[in-house]
Amino acid sequence: xxxxxxxxxxxxxxxxxxxxxxxxxxxxxxxxxxxxxxxxxxxxxxxxxxxxxxxxxxxxxxxxxxxxxxxxxxxxxxxxxxxxxxxxxxxxxxxxxxxxxxxxxxxxxxxxxxxxxxxxxxxxxxxxxxxxxxxxxxxxxxxxxxxxxxxxxxxxxxxxxxxxxxxxxxxxxxxxxxxxxxxxxxxxxxxxxxxxxxxxxxxxxxxxxxxxxxxxxxxxxxxxxxxxxxxxxxxxxxxxxxxxxxxxxx
Amino acid sequence: xxxxxxxxxxxxxxxxxxxxxxxxxxxxxxxxxxxxxxxxxxxxxxxxxxxxxxxxxxxxxxxxxxxxxxxxxxxxxxxxxxxxxxxxxxxxxxxxxxxxxxxxxxxxxxxxxxxxxxxxxxxxxxxxxxxxxxxxxxxxxxxxxxxxxxxxxxxxxxxxxxxxxxxxxxxxxxxxxxxxxxxxxxxxxxxxxxxxxxxxxxxxxxxxxxxxxxxxxxxxxxxxxxxxxxxxxxxxxxxxxxxxxxxxxx
Numbered sequence: 001x002x003x004x005x006x007x008x009x010x011x012x013x014x015x016x017x018x019x020x021x022x023x024x025x026x027x028x029x030x031x032x033x034x035x036x037x038x039x040x041x042x043x044x045x046x047x048x049x050x051x052x053x054x055x056x057x058x059x060x061x062x063x064x065x066x067x068x069x070x071x072x073x074x075x076x077x078x079x080x081x082x083x084x085x086x087x088x089x090x091x092x093x094x095x096x097x098x099x100x101x102x103x104x105x106x107x108x109x110x111x112x113x114x115x116x117x118x119x120x121x122x123x124x125x126x127x128x129x130x131x132x133x134x135x136x137x138x139x140x141x142x143x144x145x146x147x148x149x150x151x152x153x154x155x156x157x158x159x160x161x162x163x164x165x166x167x168x169x170x171x172x173x174x175x176x177x178x179x180x181x182x183x184x185x186x187x188x189x190x191x192x193x194x195x196x197x198x199x200x201x202x203x204x205x206x207x208x209x210x211x212x213x214x215x216x217x218x219x220x221x222x223x224x225x226x227x228x229x230x231x232x233x234x235x236x237x238x239x240x241x242x243x244x245x246x247x248x249x250x
Numbered sequence: 251x252x253x254x255x256x257x258x259x260x261x262x263x264x265x266x267x268x269x270x271x272x273x274x275x276x277x278x279x280x281x282x283x284x285x286x287x288x289x290x291x292x293x294x295x296x297x298x299x300x301x302x303x304x305x306x307x308x309x310x311x312x313x314x315x316x317x318x319x320x321x322x323x324x325x326x327x328x329x330x331x332x333x334x335x336x337x338x339x340x341x342x343x344x345x346x347x348x349x350x351x352x353x354x355x356x357x358x359x360x361x362x363x364x365x366x367x368x369x370x371x372x373x374x375x376x377x378x379x380x381x382x383x384x385x386x387x388x389x390x391x392x393x394x395x396x397x398x399x400x401x402x403x404x405x406x407x408x409x410x411x412x413x414x415x416x417x418x419x420x421x422x423x424x425x426x427x428x429x430x431x432x433x434x435x436x437x438x439x440x441x442x443x444x445x446x447x448x449x450x451x452x453x454x455x456x457x458x459x460x461x462x463x464x465x466x467x468x469x470x471x472x473x474x475x476x477x478x479x480x481x482x483x484x485x486x487x488x489x490x491x492x493x494x495x496x497x498x499x500x
Contacts, residue, residue: 039398148289150259
């Protein structure tokens with residue numbers, strides 16, 4: 001399939017489906033097919049255990065182009081670079097609650113917050129144990145697929161199917177365009193800010209990395225939930241720099 | 251698994267999922283898992299090509315009970331006997347239009363028309379060519395899963411997943427409410443924080459009240475939008491106090 005043909009299948013050119021450390025190549029192929037059926041083609045694979053593999057091609061059926069054009073990276077950071085919205089699929093209750101979406105509200109958010117100048121990523125974890133807490137803390141929102149109580153663990157590609165199905169459903173309705181005066185900060189800009197914040201917290205003696213007491217996790221939840229725009233991140237960093245200049249000159 | 255355990259997994263005891271002449275046993279297992287994930291357990295197989303088969307058991311994961319208790323019959327007539335509502339999945343446009351449902355409206359119908367004294371059947375056709383016209387004409391309604399134009403043929407088990415997902419959604423009704431671990435901060439607590447923040451910004455030389463440049467307005471918008479919880483406000487104020495102690499001791 002030519003690039004042009006693959007592109008014509010892509011109704012959501014700014015949406016990345018990110019599979020993290022997938023064990024079974026068959027699931028990669030089945031996920032690619034589920035994506036393409038719903039008009040999504042940008043597949044990212046973070047350190048897949050066994051890829052490329054013939055099983056991925058076989059299970060993808062007529063979505064072999066999605067498999068072949070998948071972007072393979074070695075970290076979640078690379079997979080979400082340049083994204084302004086990152087959502088992580090999560091089956092389990094977490095110790096610190098995070099902003100939580102249903103598949104439908106996730107899809108509505110994805111559809112209405114699409115931009116030309118940056119991307120959206122939806123993360124799917126390992127077959128055995130999903131996304132790690134650290135990976136989930138990189139997401140502004142978590143999305144949970146409701147299940148019956150007796151058996152709550154969906155197959156990975158099935159989860160991709162449900163989320164992509166809802167995205168196509170949401171796109172068919174009217175998208176709601178939020179109006180804002182500044183572009184959103186990318187997640188990597190937020191990440192640089194978090195590093196700067198942690199250094200400053202240590203500097204002023206408010207944070208002891210030896211005894212963290214959930215401080216950084218809670219601050220990370222706060223700033224990912226906030227979804228700052230570019231100017232806000234610049235203001236916050238400007239404040240930290242001003243603090244640094246005053247405290248480091250002693 | 252005992253009968254009792256299987257029954258407890260069944261939220262829809264009157265709903266039959268009917269797979270017609272399935273070629274690949276793996277799809278039967280994957281469909282069984284998709285069903286049980288969504289609280290459905292009554293699987294009917296019309297003349298499966300290769301069943302029982304180890305692949306069906308493997309792909310069913312923890313839904314092996316659904317596979318083992320499947321009812322195998324030799325005709326669609328037997329599979330829909332005793333049903334008051336029969337819906338057939340259909341990918342294609344048919345020559346004679348039939349009452350057509352979306353997955354969501356199909357699910358709402360299934361949920362609202364459940365009865366104790368008779369059953370509902372949802373039919374899924376062959377991997378290669380779906381249901382025959384004759385089979386589709388046995389159904390009161392057809393249901394079509396919307397897809398992108400480029401690739402419209404869903405894997406069989408994926409179609410089962412989408413339909414069963416919508417059935418559980420329709421039955422749950424209530425949207426998932428995100429649970430939070432801390433009470434929200436009061437508006438006066440946020441206001442005290444804003445005052446403390448402005449003082450600190452002036453202290454470190456980042457904010458000049460004579461030349462404000464929208465800074466405080468933008469920061470107010472930021473923290474209002476954030477809707478911090480009590481602990482977050484305490485952490486932010488703790489940080490400002492630590493900054494104050496370092497900068498005011500000069």
